[in-house]
Amino acid sequence: MNATHTGPATISVLGLGNLGQALAGTFLGKGHRTTVWNRSAGKADRLVAQGARVADSPSAAVADADLVVVAVLDYATVRELLLPAADGLAGRTVVNLTTGTPETARELAAWVTDQGAAYVDGAVYAVPQTVGTASAFVLYSGDEAAYRTYRPALDLLGDGVFVGAAPELSSVYDTAVLSGMYGLFAGFFQAVALAGTEGITAAALTPQLVRWLAGAAEALPGFADEIDRGEYATTTSTLEINQVGLRNILATTEAQGLPTDLLSPLLRLFDDQVNAGHASASLSRAVESLRGDR
Known part of the structure; x- marks a missing residue:
């Protein structure tokens, strides 16, 4: 699987939470034949109006596409959904955009590969409303040939960056990047609480804080x-x-x-x-x- 897939890809999206809906909507909006599946079928209604096909099971969704994109709660759920579809995974590419740990990424990648499929792990840096815009980016790791093959479709979601062949690398990056984010939030909460002891509102403090932090980030x-x-x-x-x-x-x-x-x-x-x-x-x-x- 070394050639870039230049035409419209056949894509299935498993999981229609806020992120999954944004992913499927982006693919549909760019002309890709998109199949969706979710435990609660009603979440697909808006996507169906945009042209999505609805699968009645994860296995049916896998069978209906070459590229299977998964965005659910955790890796255990990913495995649960793909297990009944194991016989149909061969020759397909699974792109898992579920948040997890490096260890679970390695384990899932090994299992998917054992089924004859290519595995790509991803970390999405966007709120659902910004998926498909210039402000979104996604880090990918795993099977580089599979990533390159479907990069034209994946880049629709946001600027794609391939960080390495080890499938867990995107999760390591994700953990590190989010650690920095939560450290920033901790500092913000501390700053707001301290300013508040003298009657300074959070709204009054924040512009000065953002100005200073922007410089500090440099x-x-x-x-x-x-x-x-x-x-x-x-x-x-x-x-x-x-x-x-x-x-x-x-x-x-x-x-x-x-x-x-x-x-x-x-x-x-x-x-x-x-x-x-x-x-x-x-x-x-x-x-x-x-x-x-x-």
Whole structure:
């Protein structure tokens, strides 16, 4: 399976939650023959009006397409849906856009491959309303030949990036990217709570916070280069400067009667590095404490 599929693909979408509906609607809107299946058949009504075919079982949906796209709750559900269709998977490509863990991605990929099908794992970075727009992107890993074959159809969902042949890689990327997102949310919640102790509303604070964070984000590629090279010399944002600054922030937080649970662990990383003799190193060296390397 090495040739790019340039014409309209035959596609089945299993799972019609918000994401699944957006996926199927995007394929239909671009002229692909699309079959859909969902436990609650009524969720297909809008898609049927757009030209979708409805399968009465996952097995029927698999049999009706060359490209099978799955977007359900978890990997256990993916396996449950595909198991009765195992005999019909051979020669097809399964693209799994369900959120899971690297281990479950490896296991599912091995099982799908054993059935004679190609397996591609994916992580979608879009809210359903932005699927198919320039703001959406999807990371893929697994069978590269299968990905290249169906890339014209998959790229309709958002900018596609193939991150490697190991099927679990998209899940590893996803876990890492979302970890950064939740760290950002934690900082936002802490900031809003702290500002609120003096009557500053979240709406008043947020424009200033977003402006500052946008600038701070520009430092990340530089930090990434330092981390990958393992070279942390800097003349700007040293660990000692940030250690003092964060300690002051936490002291203010406590004085305002708020907990410091969200940011205290970061100060421990700074303390660990400064105590190990790296006070003048770049802030990015804090990652070495997470890695267990002083």
